[in-house]
Amino acid sequence: MPLDRISTAAHDGATGPATSDLPPLPDALRQRLADCRSLPSLPAAAARVINIARSPEPRLADYARAIEQDPALTLRLLSMANSAFYSRGGNPVTNGLDAVSRIGLDATLTAALSFGLPRPGSSEALEYEYLCQRAVIAASAAQELAQHLCPHEAGQLFTTALLQDIGILALEAVDGERYTDHIPGIRQHQSLVDAELALYGCDHALVGAWLALSWGVPGPMAAGIIASHGPLIDGDPHCLCLRLSCRIADCWLAADSASAFSILLRQLASLASLDIVMLMTVMQDLQHRLPSLAKLFEITCPPAIDSLHLLAEAKELLFEQNLRMTMRLAEQQRELEALHASHVALDEQHRTDHLTQLANRTWLEKRLDQHFECARAADQPLSVIFIDLDHFKRINDRYGHRFGDEVLIHFAAALNNMVRESDIAGRYGGEEFLVIMPNTRRQYASLLADRIREYLATQPLARADGEALHVTASIGIADLEDGDFDCAASLVDAADQAMYGVKRGGRDGVGHYEEPTNPAS
Numbered sequence: 001m002p003l004d005r006i007s008t009a010a011h012d013g014a015t016g017p018a019t020s021d022l023p024p025l026p027d028a029l030r031q032r033l034a035d036c037r038s039l040p041s042l043p044a045a046a047a048r049v050i051n052i053a054r055s056p057e058p059r060l061a062d063y064a065r066a067i068e069q070d071p072a073l074t075l076r077l078l079s080m081a082n083s084a085f086y087s088r089g090g091n092p093v094t095n096g097l098d099a100v101s102r103i104g105l106d107a108t109l110t111a112a113l114s115f116g117l118p119r120p121g122s123s124e125a126l127e128y129e130y131l132c133q134r135a136v137i138a139a140s141a142a143q144e145l146a147q148h149l150c151p152h153e154a155g156q157l158f159t160t161a162l163l164q165d166i167g168i169l170a171l172e173a174v175d176g177e178r179y180t181d182h183i184p185g186i187r188q189h190q191s192l193v194d195a196e197l198a199l200y201g202c203d204h205a206l207v208g209a210w211l212a213l214s215w216g217v218p219g220p221m222a223a224g225i226i227a228s229h230g231p232l233i234d235g236d237p238h239c240l241c242l243r244l245s246c247r248i249a250d251c252w253l254a255a256d257s258a259s260a261f262s263i264l265l266r267q268l269a270s271l272a273s274l275d276i277v278m279l280m281t282v283m284q285d286l287q288h289r290l291p292s293l294a295k296l297f298e299i300t301c302p303p304a305i306d307s308l309h310l311l312a313e314a315k316e317l318l319f320e321q322n323l324r325m326t327m328r329l330a331e332q333q334r335e336l337e338a339l340h341a342s343h344v345a346l347d348e349q350h351r352t353d354h355l356t357q358l359a360n361r362t363w364l365e366k367r368l369d370q371h372f373e374c375a376r377a378a379d380q381p382l383s384v385i386f387i388d389l390d391h392f393k394r395i396n397d398r399y400g401h402r403f404g405d406e407v408l409i410h411f412a413a414a415l416n417n418m419v420r421e422s423d424i425a426g427r428y429g430g431e432e433f434l435v436i437m438p439n440t441r442r443q444y445a446s447l448l449a450d451r452i453r454e455y456l457a458t459q460p461l462a463r464a465d466g467e468a469l470h471v472t473a474s475i476g477i478a479d480l481e482d483g484d485f486d487c488a489a490s491l492v493d494a495a496d497q498a499m500y501g502v503k504r505g506g507r508d509g510v511g512h513y514e515e516p517t518n519p520a521s
């Protein structure tokens with residue numbers, strides 16, 4: 001139901017009730033409500049208090065004057081102000097002004113409205129006592145919940161919850177036995193709402209809001225009455241307090257309240273804004289407050305609930321909640337680890353040459369850039385070795401490409417075993433390999449190049465037609481000290497040039513880069 005259509009005009013000091021701004025009542029019902037002479041009404045003193053509440057700057061003295069015109073209401077307020085809840089050991093108050101200043105404006109308005117708790121119509125089927133008990137429990141529960149969820153609205157929520165079922169009395173006044181005959185009783189609230197919708201096209205919440213506005217209660221309170229039947233969801237604490245308050249009242253008054261509360265607690269376990277410990281505090285405070293409230297509202301005190309059973313249930317729920325949370329945490333941890341593993345795998349894939357599992361060219365170039373900058377900044381040595389397997393085309397042509405692949409894989413594994421932990425060996429392309437040797441001068445790079453050649457000379461990289469296949473390599477070495485290199489790529493080019501020198505010289509050897517001599521010098 002669109003709450004934004006409820007007018008707040010009454011709250012803002014407009015002269016008449018803004019019933020025209022309510023979501024529309026079905027025509028036939030509206031007419032009957034307008035014609036009904038026995039609708040629940042407020043006593044004159046309560047109406048005066050509401051009028052003062054609607055004024056722009058309500059003053060305590062105005063409230064006190066309005067109240068003192070009605071001795072019964074004055075007595076009610078004095079007894080409220082002197083009750084243990086409000087007096088907190090202070091001196092007894094004896095006049096309206098002191099009573100109003102002790103209990104505050106919100107509670108005064110509440111008292112005035114509750115004083116006007118409408119009387120029942122003719123039908124006994126309505127269980128008026130039950131309705132009053134339900135209203136008082138809901139009002140008190142809404143207020144207690146609000147102390148935790150939206151403290152500044154606690155006073156208003158008490159009154160809204162108190163009036164939330166006022167529409168039931170209005171419908172009974174309008175339709176008498178037809179209403180009570182067609183509803184399934186007032187203890188099953190959802191079935192009651194369904195029956196009202198079928199009978200009138202709207203439920204008692206809308207009728208109640210309409211009636212409350214016609215008394216002049218503030219618009220937001222009327223909106224709250226309509227909202228009171230909605231689902232229990234996180235988000236709006238005001239709505240949650242109201243909606244939960246009547247469910248608590250239903251459970252409190254249920255024939256088997258222990259099971260009713262168990263079911264409710266389990267429904268609530270999924271709400272993030274409610275924690276079970278807070279709910280238990282609310283229930284205990286409620287249990288404690290109800291006898292004095294019942295006295296104040298002159299109703300039979302609702303039966304006490306089995307708080308031991310409720311606590312046991314809550315404990316079990318807490319345990320389940322913790323268990324669920326621990327399981328969720330463990331699951332999240334597993335997901336995180338899986339994500340991390342797949343990230344590592346992806347990263348690995350991104351860096352690795354898929355055939356030889358050595359670093360690929362992109363990664364080699366990236367790492368060389370870093371080492372080049374570091375070596376230059378710290379004035380440290382750096383060498384690279386460029387290795388090109390000789391006559392590789394012949395191997396492919398003779399034994400096939402797949403065989404050639406096996407040779408590359410074998411050589412890559414051998415190369416990886418020969419380099420130090422701090423070196424980076426990778427496949428630069430085709431049958432070309434590069435080794436980055438941080439903090440290494442050409443003499444040590446030379447030793448590695450010799451070891452590679454020695455390995456190739458002694459270890460066959462494959463067997464073909466029953467014969468060992470030996471492969472040779474041409475190796476070029478460049479040291480940072482060998483020239484005036486302006487970037488990492490120029491160092492690789494230098495090693496490449498040195499390797500080509502070896503190729504030109506007949507292959508199977510090691511060459512060092514030499515800076516071309518300037519013919520002019």
Ligand SMILES: Nc1nc2c(ncn2[C@@H]2O[C@H](COP(=O)(O)OP(=O)(O)OP(=O)(O)O)[C@@H](O)[C@H]2O)c(=O)[nH]1
Binds near residue numbers: 390396431
């Ligand atoms: N099996 C296999 N062959 C490759 C791969 N990448 C490049 N090659 C081959 O390597 C051979 C390189 O041939 P060339 O550049 O002519 O050099 P080469 O035959 O080794 O001769 P030199 O370098 O002059 O000694 C070509 O036949 C390429 O097809 C690969 O991933 N697998």
